[in-house]
Amino acid sequence: xxxxxxxxxxxxxxxxxxxxxxxxxxxxxxxxxxxxxxxxxxxxxxxxxxxxxxxxxxxxxxxxxxxxxxxxxxxxxxxxxxxxxxxxxxxxxxxxxxxxxxxxxxxxxxxxxxxxxxxxxxxxxxxxxxxxxxxxxxxxxxxxxxxxxxxxxxxxxxxxxxxxxxxxxxxxxxxxxxxxxxxxxxxxxxxxxxxxxxxxxxxxxxxxxxxxxxxxxxxxxxxxxxxxxxxxxxxxxxxxxxxxxxxxxxxxxxxxxxxxxxxxxxxxxxxxxxxxxxxxxxxxxxxxxxxxxxxxxxxxxxxxxxxxxxxxxxxxx
Amino acid sequence: xxxxxxxxxxxxxxxxxxxxxxxxxxxxxxxxxxxxxxxxxxxxxxxxxxxxxxxxxxxxxxxxxxxxxxxxxxxxxxxxxxxxxxxxxxxxxxxxxxxxxxxxxxxxxxxxxxxxxxxxxxxxxxxxxxxxxxxxxxxxxxxxxxxxxxxxxxxxxxxxxxxxxxxxxxxxxxxxxxxxxxxxxxxxxxxxxxxxxxxxxxxxxxxxxxxxxxxxxxxxxxxxxxxxxxxxxxxxxxxxxxxxxxxxxxxxxxxxxxxxxxxxxxxxxxxxxxxxxxxxxxxxxxxxxxxxxxxxxxxxxxxxxxxxxxxxxxxxx
Numbered sequence: 001x002x003x004x005x006x007x008x009x010x011x012x013x014x015x016x017x018x019x020x021x022x023x024x025x026x027x028x029x030x031x032x033x034x035x036x037x038x039x040x041x042x043x044x045x046x047x048x049x050x051x052x053x054x055x056x057x058x059x060x061x062x063x064x065x066x067x068x069x070x071x072x073x074x075x076x077x078x079x080x081x082x083x084x085x086x087x088x089x090x091x092x093x094x095x096x097x098x099x100x101x102x103x104x105x106x107x108x109x110x111x112x113x114x115x116x117x118x119x120x121x122x123x124x125x126x127x128x129x130x131x132x133x134x135x136x137x138x139x140x141x142x143x144x145x146x147x148x149x150x151x152x153x154x155x156x157x158x159x160x161x162x163x164x165x166x167x168x169x170x171x172x173x174x175x176x177x178x179x180x181x182x183x184x185x186x187x188x189x190x191x192x193x194x195x196x197x198x199x200x201x202x203x204x205x206x207x208x209x210x211x212x213x214x215x216x217x218x219x220x221x222x223x224x225x226x227x228x229x230x231x232x233x234x235x236x237x238x239x240x241x242x243x244x245x246x247x248x249x250x251x252x253x254x255x256x257x258x259x260x261x262x263x264x265x266x267x268x269x270x271x272x273x274x275x276x277x278x279x280x281x282x283x284x285x286x287x288x289x290x291x292x293x294x295x296x297x298x299x300x301x302x303x304x305x306x307x308x309x310x311x312x313x314x315x316x317x
Numbered sequence: 318x319x320x321x322x323x324x325x326x327x328x329x330x331x332x333x334x335x336x337x338x339x340x341x342x343x344x345x346x347x348x349x350x351x352x353x354x355x356x357x358x359x360x361x362x363x364x365x366x367x368x369x370x371x372x373x374x375x376x377x378x379x380x381x382x383x384x385x386x387x388x389x390x391x392x393x394x395x396x397x398x399x400x401x402x403x404x405x406x407x408x409x410x411x412x413x414x415x416x417x418x419x420x421x422x423x424x425x426x427x428x429x430x431x432x433x434x435x436x437x438x439x440x441x442x443x444x445x446x447x448x449x450x451x452x453x454x455x456x457x458x459x460x461x462x463x464x465x466x467x468x469x470x471x472x473x474x475x476x477x478x479x480x481x482x483x484x485x486x487x488x489x490x491x492x493x494x495x496x497x498x499x500x501x502x503x504x505x506x507x508x509x510x511x512x513x514x515x516x517x518x519x520x521x522x523x524x525x526x527x528x529x530x531x532x533x534x535x536x537x538x539x540x541x542x543x544x545x546x547x548x549x550x551x552x553x554x555x556x557x558x559x560x561x562x563x564x565x566x567x568x569x570x571x572x573x574x575x576x577x578x579x580x581x582x583x584x585x586x587x588x589x590x591x592x593x594x595x596x597x598x599x600x601x602x603x604x605x606x607x608x609x610x611x612x613x614x615x616x617x618x619x620x621x622x623x624x625x626x627x628x629x630x631x632x633x634x
Contacts, residue, residue: 009425009518010429023520026424027425028348029347029348030345030347030348031346031347106343
């Protein structure tokens with residue numbers, strides 16, 4: 001939650017001269033996005049989000065993210081639409097940084113989603129997976145199974161300080177996941193971070209899917225598992241809310257056909273999706289990046305979720 | 318620039334139920350206001366600013382600020398208008414804090430104002446002073462001449478670490494101002510912080526005067542001096558831009574009659590207005606408040622401005 005780059009009205013006016021948005025009426029830095037600087041811009045009769053990509057986002061990845069949003073939006077997904085400048089480009093530079101403007105979407109994220117919210121998210125995720133099938137861009141998942149060991153090795157020396165035996169527990173789970181991870185899962189473009197704060201609603205109407213800055217190519221079922229793990233757990237009891245999970249998963253499966261390999265791997269995929277966030281949060285806990293201090297999330301939340309999946313039968317897929 | 322309080326959509330929805338704003342469509346924490354948490358709220362067909370008053374603002378002062386904005390807005394000043402809830406109240410509570418909603422004003426602040434901007438600010442300030450004449454509320458200036466010595470005594474032991482002899486230089490100026498400060502200046506409600514970032518423009522049209530959280534009763538000429546000291550100095554050379562000052566002051570004086578006592582005291586008032594920000598910045602420099610680390614402003618800017626006023630004839634009033 002921060003604005004890293006200070007943009008003056010004078011600089012913004014100059015930047016917007018290359019767009020056809022109408023008169024600039026206001027802009028406010030918004031406290032959103034840990035990775036980038038975001039501004040809510042009012043120009044002409046519309047609102048936009050202006051994003052300056054800070055150093056944490058690889059500049060080479062930005063065209064992938066923008067092209068993906070364009071692609072999905074053109075296929076009816078309610079995601080931000082990158083706005084083209086007079087040269088037909090969606091990516092420019094402002095204050096020495098890559099910068100882009102996308103359409104603003106109304107809506108709020110739900111901290112305590114109800115069944116209709118979960119149903120809508122399952123539906124939207126499945127439609128995104130279908131709409132992404134003919135997207136030409138490629139981006140590796142920087143946090144796929146193959147990347148976890150390196151992350152573990154960095155965090156391991158510190159893990160036992162959190163709790164004795166923690167490093168060994170992580171290693172055991174990691175080794176299991178590395179060996180058992182199935183290679184036959186349907187692949188595609190995934191959002192990879194469809195947490196509650198990246199889906200907007202007005203009442204029960206889903207009005208926006210946002211923040212595509214972890215999107216990549218990977219197993220579609222993994223994306224579903226990441227989503228279930230955030231939306232369907234009771235944060236107090238750390239138990240899966242089976243009703244929410246049933247709504248989310250059944251609506252997903254009603255839109256996109258889930259195959260046998262995915263059904264078979266589902267318990268493992270849920271565990272892997274929990275493990276990935278446990279591990280990355282543990283890593284960020286010990287190696288906070290600049291400006292992260294107030295944003296570091298508790299790794300234990302995902303440790304509990306992983307434990308839950310190890311002990312219980314998974315929600316039906 | 319921060320949002321201190323995290324407000325959930327669920328909490329906000331509950332709070333807004335006591336207002337008649339129409340359907341809540343979105344809200345974003347905005348990176349503005351060092352003292353409070355601010356949100357840009359879209360509800361019905363309009364935009365609003367929701368402010369949660371954090372501990373730095375004395376809760377007892379909030380009704381004064383809100384009543385002043387109401388008063389000025391009713392008299393045609395382009396400032397935010399506090400919105401009444403169904404009980405006719407402008408002040409409520411949200412997330413355990415005093416909270417208020419005001420109308421949103423379009424516009425951007427100018428880092429490098431031109432003569433038309435300075436003229437518009439002079440005009441607006443004079444109209445505010447006139448409109449405030451029949452405002453019933455009273456609030457002492459917490460940073461008036463009488464308060465400076467206490468601030469000086471806190472900062473003095475550290476001042477010489479910044480530069481040898483600094484404490485003595487401050488004391489000398491302080492003693493001079495205390496003795497020479499005139500008691501016969503016309504008093505009224507002043508904004509007390511009409512810096513560039515508190516005045517919004519669309520092109521050259523002044524669209525908003527904001528941030529009344531230093532407003533108080535004090536000498537009107539002092540408010541004008543604070544404004545001139547921010548708007549009319551060349552930040553690189555630390556010299557007064559006499560053209561900008563002429564525009565600002567002459568437009569002010571064209572609206573509100575400046576009396577003889579003010580004209581006589583003008584050189585001293587300009588010095589005092591520079592001294593006040595030098596002193597408070599020096600104080601904040603040595604005693605930064607929590608969350609202030611990136612917002613502390615360079616005291617030297619105001620030391621140079623004070624020096625300028627000591628060495629040069631003032632711009633005509």
